[in-house]
Each structure stands twice: as structure tokens, then as C-alpha cells.
Amino acid sequence: MKDLNLRVNGDPIHLFIEEDETLLDVLRDRLMLTGTKQGCREGQCGHCTVLLDGKAVNSCLTLALEADGGEVLTIEGLARGDQLHPVQKAYVDAGAIQCGYCTPGMIMAIYALLQENPHPREEEIREGIKGVMCRCTGYYKIVEAVKQAAAGGAAR
């Protein structure tokens, strides 16, 4: 067991955890932040995507201790109360949600993409969301949502 100190969505967190716990399990089971989803536990589906120190990662392939001293941003950290982040708003308006299971991971991947590349070309958008598996939408309205978010200056 080891101490873990990190910030999650801006909040300082201190936990005492098993050394082989993944960041995904710490977020979901210890911090009850169930917005981040579990889909495959082997880095293929991206439903567990969070930002660690500003970079989108699969939290299922991240030991929680790797985040010691770091900053984690989850889906819960994007909206401010009822105010959706522009990425979220564009996503809703584009009709990109169906079952919603991949939505948190997808939003985090899109947020990370636009932070780095505020005006991505279509191919860059597809590459940016490649790591999140969506089965409902065929990705069409998701790509549209990213374009709208980018056009609206969602990277901030």
C-alpha cells in the first residue's frame, strides 16, 4: 500500500492505495467518479480516457501511482455546474450522442485534440478520435461536432 497525492479536476486528493491499482479503478471505485468508463481494460476502446498532466491517456493502462503529484482531468471536470464546456455543447448540438457510453472518453479525446490542434483537418480529427471506439454513430456526427467545436473556438 502506498500514499497517493494528486489533483483531480482541481481538487487535491490524498488516498492510501494498493500499488497495482489503475488510475481507472481509483477514479471510479475510490473517488466515485463513474463518468470515466471501463470498456476493455487493455487500451483498445478508449472509454477510460482522461487527461493526465494535460495529455489524453487510457486510465486503464495507467497505474494510479504514475499520477502521483500530477493533475487529472476527467469528464466531471469539464462542465461548470449546468454550464457545459463548448466541446460538450457542440457535441450535444451535433446530435453525436446515442447510447452515451463512449461519450465521456470521446469528449476527453476531443478536448485534448483541440488543446493541441485548435483547427484540425478532417484526417487529423479522425486520427484524434481513433482511440475511442464508438459503435452507435459511425463517427459521422462526432466528426461534425469536432468541426463545430473548432469553428466555435472551443479550445481554451
Place this chain on the structure above:
Amino acid sequence: MNRSFFVSPASVGEASRMSQENPQAFFMAGGTDLLVLRKNKLIHPQPILYLRGIPDLAEIRRDANGGVRIGACATLHAVAKHPLIQKGYPLLAQAALAVASPQIRNKATIGGNICLNSRCWFYNRSPFWRVEYSECRKATGGTRCYVLPQSHKGCFALQSGDTVGPLVAIGAKLHLVSSRGERILDIEDFYLGDGIRYLALRSGEMVTAVLLPEPKGRGTFIKFRSQNNLDFATFNLTLFPPQEGGGSRIVVSSVASKPLRALKAEALFDQGAPGKEVVDQAMKEIPLVSFVRGSVEFKKQVLAARMTEAIAAAGNLLKE
């Protein structure tokens, strides 16, 4: 002895020493492959020696010889986006960008990609799945290989890191450090050609940097897959045309336990032989094995086709 599972050494020397003292220890940088291997009970790290706390291991900078030094813990994303790499070694940037997904690339490191555990359809699976293939030499030390059932020994698990082909073609060297000293190794000599003992790493030794010589001319990198998804390659082809009658490179990787160079084909290429002759010779030098997806016939045909296109394209590049 350390009973911790997750240890963060403060220096390369400490990491190396701990690795030597703990035969079950594993170095971890990005962990994107290691953690899956552990989940599948193929490896049992004790402890994990986490390298990303060691300063300067992720740096990318010019080195004294006009080349570039890439710290082993530089992420694939960082490598792909670095101006020195994009400008001087675009094929390496392209290869780094071809790996998996952005999420993986943000954690996976170039050191990890170079040292990537060799892979096989019959190895990289869960214990439940592997009940059927319980005699796999690599997984259980058993007596069989399910890829080449007629083989009496040996393992055909594949070297699979996408950056390896370009690094071989570029002529990269590796800086290896252990508590007993350091050495520089040509990357080609790093791969032993066996699926089980696949790296020429000594006990406690780790890769600390990849050293790139001065940039060459332009070339071609192709990661061929049947589908543009997160998967590994059916084959990687890295090709540099000759410059002033020499120095061409034809490297085929991810098809064997080590990256392969078609040396005789390179010689023909250097001599200005027609593309078809070069390709035919290269195909003779690249042994291919059928896997579940990717029969020999398929790989041969596609590799030859792609190589032919690449040589033609290189011819055009030279004319520019």
C-alpha cells in the same frame, strides 16, 4: 529486498542496480504493453521499476556529432512532434505517429517501442484463452510453437515496434547503461532473432537513449495493415534510395523476431539496378511466415507491390 510493487528509482544507476538485484523486476516507462502482459499473467513484475521519475531521460536534443539524441523515455507523441525529428528524420516521426492511438502515444515511449516484447497471436492472450495453447514455448516454456508446428525449437514471436524499421534504416545506435558501465550498440545488433530471447540486453542493463546520426536524404515508410485501426503492422517497410551510388536501405520489420535488411538488394539498388530486380532480390532475402491473418502469399504479394511503388517514388524524389 524491496517488497514494494511500484518503485521509482531516482537515477539510471539505481534503476540498473535494482534490476540486477531483483531478477523478477521489470523496467516500466509508458507501461502500455507491460500492464497488459501482467494482466494476462504472462509476466509477473516484482517490482516494477518506474523510469519516468529519472531526470533527463525524456530529453530530445542535438548531439555533438550533428545528430540527435532521443532520451529513451521520450513518448512517441513527443518524438513525432519534435521539430528536430520532423525536420531531420520524418520517417521516424511518421512511424511514431503510426502506433496505435493518441492515448497510447502519450504514454508509450521510444525506449519501450524499441524494447517491445515480441508478439504472437498465440501469446498475447488471457490465461483462459491460452488453455488451448498451453504448450507455447514463450508463454509457458512448453514444447511447441503454434505458428510453425513443425519447428523443433525456437520461437517466432515478432518484433513489432513500428519505430524500429526507420531506426535501423537511419542507422541509429542505442546507449545502454548498467551499474557496471555503459556501451553503444548499433540498433541492428540489439535484436537476436529469437522470439523468446529477443534483445541483447544484459542483466540490469537499460536503454537510456537512441542516438541518430546526421540526417540522410528522403525515404519512404509504410506501415501496412488491412485496416487503419490501432493494430500492429502486417509488415513495415522502410526504404532509402541510394545517394551518390551508395547507402540505400531496404528494411522490412514486424515480420520476424528481428528487423530484416535485404542486404543484397540494397547492393543492387546502390548499383542502379532496375526496380524489379531490386524487389525480386529483396523478396528472396526476406523470409515470411504465415500468421492467422497474413498468409505468406498475401504478405509476399503486398510487400513486393509496395516496395515496387516505393522504389519508383524514390526515383522521382531523386529527380527533384
Place this chain on the structure above:
Amino acid sequence: MDSPRIITKRVNRPDSFAKVTGRAKFTMDLSFPGMLTGKILRSPRHHARILHLDPTPALKVPGVKAVITARDLPPVVYGFGDRRADMTVFAIDRVRYKGDEVAAVAAADEDAAHEALERIRVEYEDLPAVFDPEAAVQEGAPQLHDDSPGNIGVRIRINKGDMDRALAEAYLVREDRFDTQRVHQSYAEPYACVADWDAEGKITLYTGTMNASGLQIMLSRVLKVPVGRIRVIQSHTGGSFGSKVVLNSIYPASAVLSRITGRPVKMVYTREEEYFASRPRYAGRYYVKTAVKRDGTILGRELTFFYDAGAYCDMAAAMIIVCSHRNDSVYRIPSIRTDAKLVYTNKSPVGAYRGYGNPQNTFAFDSQLDMIAGELGLDPAEIRLRNATRSGDTTVHGWKITSCGLTEAIEQTVKASGWKAKRGKRRDLRRGIGMACTIHEVDDRHSDAFAGSNAHVEILPDGEAVIYSGEGEYGQGRDTVFCQIAAEVLGLPLESVRILLPDTDITPYALGPWGSRVTYSGGLAVARAAEEARKILLQEAANMLEANPADLHLREGKIFIRGIAQPRATVAEAAHFALFRKEGKRIRGSGQDEPATTKMDPTKQSSPCSTYSFACQAVEVEVNEQTGEVKILKVWTANDGGNILNPIGAEGQIEGQVLQGIGFAKTEEMIYRHGHLLNPDFMTSGTAGPFDAPPLDIYFTKTHDPSGPFGAKGVAEVAAPPTAAALANAIYDAVGVRIKKLPLSPENVLQAVREQGGPGR
């Protein structure tokens, strides 16, 4: 009717905020005090007798609270509905596939549960296994079920018209074999449930099911617990595409573990378990013989069809009824002779996957139709127009076609795709275009019992309306379209209408997803319930305002008297008045749709569906004959879903279907070698991703169904079936290579190119 205000408009999903913020709770997100983790022990053998099973060592693992086997459940052998009963929750004395359920544990955490599984002692004696359906029906093949000689679980023989005469009179008869592969639905959320068997003997089951009403009944049967003591609550569901209608063993297993431990038990599938032990799309083998006239008119079709069921029939016993004859009604075919066999093999059972049977059947039939057209020198679009089912037809099986947009769909596809300029003209560029058509049922009646939908709509004192329906929401947009319908009928803003996820204690019985019926049948029930609520509301408002209800109308949540521009009251005021006056009354309307259909029976004439949806699809490709790579340049879809009530949702359904269709056609396959599944994960099974999604044109035909809610039908299953055939037909157009086996991967295409004469034909 007035101009629609809300239906047919582009609106956002009601659950958008919950889903986009990650606050929507899926089953895995639920947590209860004292909750335990459950895990299933699965057979590692393909076919074996259980000689000895001792679960007790598992109890010695710290943290393990209970372990169960077949002995802990009533000895019920069940099937899906009243179909072929051949399954038990746990294997009793025999396992029949790798993944078959043998035991289950409940423990304080996952690690303890895993260790407990390892301690359970099982001794197996291997039995010979069979993995191919044609081999399984042969004399001497290993028998999976003692009461199914020849491993035939269900056999359906159909004889309509006069097939012998059709063959005799035909100008051309073609005979071909087609093979399709298993693919997985690959929904994002794995199977999961939480079961709580409480101190009063009531079972509450939380899960992402498409079929809460049906699941309640199935659980009752299997656990021998009265239906009223079972409550099924649908959590937000991360996709299903047909799979999550079955009784997965994790449901009764976690319920019994909960009973024994007195604590809630959660069970979650790993992604690998999804491939070994859920319900993928069946692999089909088709021997098709079709007779046509000189002008391409179809005279008859003879089909021998092997449907690989896996080790148990489960839902396939019902599905084969549909799959064996649905596609006979796309085109006018006067004679049909079919021998369909649902065959046991030692693999996991199969289940429903979007348009089940349709993608496979369409691949076979529409590929062959192109081959026929080719031999006759006819354009593939022409032969389809010639034979297309039309409005007013009664098909060979007695199906009465009311609204039908198929001809419009074909003509639109020809126009939009530039078909005439492209087809047969660009082989030098290795480019080609191909098309295919399909039919899908709306509703499909499998019994003489209730086969419809019930709904209640209640208007609350705050002026908001709530919809109670037993139909599920799993991403397809039920919530949106039902709220649109109720809002339209009640004159409320869309934001004032809410809907609950099914909860069998609260929402009324509904049939669930059989054919694309949720918008249609569920929507009719909701419309009727809203209409009844509206009448009650207007009566109450009339009382409150001392007016005549016939003079009142509703708009934007307000009540108007005819001829007066200013609203007289709000819906909230009227509802409040109704509830709190003396002898107050809830404003609650009930509605039902019971389809006026007859039980589906392919061997007779029947009218099993309320109506039918149709589609045509064209795919344009560029083929690289050196590498087998097929680049899909564009896809055109023309879909008849009747009046489209939820355009954003309908587009989303088409878009998702096309990519699933491309996956089935081109990239996906569950690969079995000697019966062993080689690739149980998203990546190596080839799940289609963002780079597989081609430019897409979507068209909805201008069809209005006379019986559907506001003229709507269903669109959720018409756009996946045609893709594989259209793609195979396009490849033929591009390079003259005919491929009759899926998937059309580069390796398979290249092999076909080599076998059929090499590049440059």
C-alpha cells in the same frame, strides 16, 4: 393535422446533459452498500462431460461469501420464449462450448472472486466436438443434445407456389453458394447486472436490457419466483444492437448469490467474455438456386440454408423463423422452396444483431441477383426495379405491403450516385459501383399472445408530462421520439416532457425490440396515451374555465379558447386544479397498440408485421488488385422509414448502420480455428473505426405509412443489410472478380483476384 411543431424537427436528445457530462448511470456505475462482486466460472473445454464438480474450496478464499452451481437453482430447462428449451443457467453434467457457465462466486472484491474461481475443482472428460454446421448434420457427427438427432435444433421447410414449374419454365437458373462469418455486435458497454434479493423475497435486477418486460418473465420462469416478486430496472444502456434481450446467466446467477449472501451482487463481463459468451451474429451458409425469365423477372428461389447456432438455440430458435423467409419479400417472387436448418455446433450460442439474418441473406441473394443480371445483360438497377415489391402487393408469404418506398429508393439511388455514368464503365480505373436492396419488418408477431406496447402519459401539477413505457432506450432514440410524440399531442414544449427508463414496477408491459417496432408500436401506444391524457386535461380545463372542452386547444403548455388570441390558463394550472379539487383526479392517459397481425409462420400464409420498411444502397469503390485493398469512395443510402419523426436520430441510425454494415462486409470476423476463437477483442476482430467510415449520402423516401404514428415506420435496421452485397457487387464491377465469402478483406479479395485470373482482366 396542423403543421407539426416538434415531430419531424431536429431536436436534441432529452438525456443529452446526463450523457455528455458522464452523469448518466450505466449498470457498472451503480453501487450499493455491502455490494459483492460476482464472477462466472466458464468451461475451458469445447465439449465435455463434467465428471466431478466441487465448488467448496472456493469458500476458503478470504472474502468469498458464496459459490453456486446448477444444484443451487431449480432444475429448469429453458429456451427463449416458448421456443426450443435446451439451456440451463449452469451446465449440469455436460459443457458444450468453451465459455459455457459452470459455477459462480460472490466475493468482497474482484481479486478474491478470481482466486475463488481458480479453486473450484472441475474434472472434465472431453467429448468429440464438431464446429461446422454441415459436418454437424452428417451421420456419425458428435451429438450435442440427446433430443436433437443430426444436431438440428430447428428445421423449417417452406414450399410456396410451384418451384418445380419455375425451374422448368426458367430462361436461366443460377445456383451459387455463399458464406458469411460470425461478427460481434461490439457494443461499448459489456453485459453487467446488479441483483438484490431482499429480505422480503423480492428480486431487483438492474441491467442494460432492451427487454425489461420480457426479462422479468424469463427470470420468473427460471428461478421459479412469481413475476410480481421480480423487478427489472433498465439502467442507461451502452448499446446492444439486439444482443441484450436474452436471459444471460449472469442475471439468475447474481440473483441467487444475492439470496444466499443477503447482499447485492454485481457481475460485469470482461471484454473477452463478450466474445466467448455473449450472443454474436450467426454465420450462415447459403445454397441459393434462382430461376428467372429472359427479361429478369424472378420466377422462384430455392434455398438450402445452414444457420450455425452454436451450442444452444436460445434466441436463434425464434430468429430462424424470420431469417428463413423475410428476404423473400424484397422482390416479387412467386415460388419459394426453402430448407432452413438451425444446427448445433460446439461454439457459443448466437443471438440477435441488428436486422438479424438480413445482412447475411441480402449478401447471398443480392450478390446472386447481380450475377443473374450479368448473364442476362441487364443493368442491376433495372432488374431490381423490375422485381421490386410495391405498395399494395401481397407477397409470396401473404405479407400485405401497405406503404412501400422501395422503387423510390432504387430510383433515388440511381440518380444520386450517378449510376448510369459509372456502372460497367470504369474498369480501366479499377472503379466500380454496386447496389443492393432490403426489407425489414416493423413488429413481428411470434405468438398468439399480446404482441404490442402499452404506455401511460401523466400530466403533473407543474405542467410537465411523464411517459411510462416498457420499450427500452439503448441509444437508438426512443426517449426523443416518444417525447416528441407526446409533446406534439399535448401541445407542450419538448423540454416539458420526460420519460422514464423501463422499470417493471412502474412501466407497463411492452414487447421489446422485435423488428424495428419501438417507434411504430411503442409510439402508437404513447400517442394514444397522450391523446387520452389530453382529453382528460381538456375536460378538467373546461370545468375550471367553465367552457366547452371542444372550444379549447393546447399550445406551448398553455390553454387557449378558440377565437381568443391570449391564453386563458396554463396546462400546469389545469393539472393542479384537477389533482387538488374535491374528488381530485390524476390526469393520466393509457394507450395500447396491439398489432392486428397473425402469428408468423413461414410454412403458411401469415401477416405477422404491422408494416415493412425498405432500403436501397449503393457503394462505389476503387480496388487495388496488387494488394486487395478496396477503398470505399462513397455510399448512398435511400431508406424508407415512413415519415421521419426524429431526423437527427434517424440520420444517426443510418450512419451507425452503414459503418456496422462495412464492418460486416469488409473488416470484421470472429476467427475460429478448430473451434477455438482466435481474436476475442475489438482490435483483432476488426471492429470498424473512424477511418473505415466513407463519405455517406442519406436519403429518406417520401413515404407516409397509413398506420404508423404520424406516418412513421422504423429505420434502425434497413441500412446495415445491403452493404455487403453492394460492396461485393461494386468489386465485381471494378475488377470482374466475384467473391461469395465474407469478409471482403484485402487478403480475401487478393486471393479471389489470383484465383479468378489475376489482375488486368
